[in-house]
Amino acid sequence: MLMSTSRTIEGKYIDYFTKLSNWKVIPVGLLIKNHVTSDVDKVEVIDWLGTKDEYSTIFVSFGNEYFLSKEEMDEVAFGLELSNVNFIWVVRFPEREKQNLEDVLPKGFFERIGERGIVLDKCVLQSRILNHSSIGGFVSPCGWHNVIECLDFGVPIIAMHIHLDQPMNAKLMVELGVAMEIVRDDDGKIHRK
DSSP, X not given: OEESSOHHHHHHHHHHHHHHHOOOOEEOOOOOOOOOOOTTSOHHHHHHHHTSOTTOEEEEEOTTTOXXXXXXXXXXXXXXXXXTOEEEEEXXXXXXXXXXXXXXXXXXXXXXXXXXXXXXXXOOOHHHHHTSTTEEEEEEOOOHHHHHHHHHHXXXXXXXXXXXXXXXXXXXXHHHTSEEEOOBOTTSOBOOO
């Protein structure tokens, strides 16, 4: 069995699976591919990143399979605002739901963050952003492709897993020392502090 991983990342799990299954597992490394790009993969975003200090900016994106609830979106927005760090946040909505970011995010959010943040509502070429020298962290749900990109580019992960393989990936990245998991309350909810 060929697996998109490495012994460094999952050696003990590969050994355990091999022992259980009697299959020979060959880790083929981390296969990186570019994400879908769109008109939002603009030079302006990269130019904006170029004005920021090295490792001073956080990239926030939850992909296109899960859409944050209003409550989660508010908590992420307030968390970013309170952090006082630069950020690029990709906010996604279901395809049929066209929404105005000013109406969805907390009232006055854009005024309070000023030039410190960019909020986009379309796909971006994530690898291009993660590979930029001003990026110092990625708030990620920890889908495997995101994890691989972060490892490849050396970007620390702030794990905000949501579903499927993400909780397991997040725990593995924390175990490897390349991520920290956000704190949730007893009901699994996130809070801005």
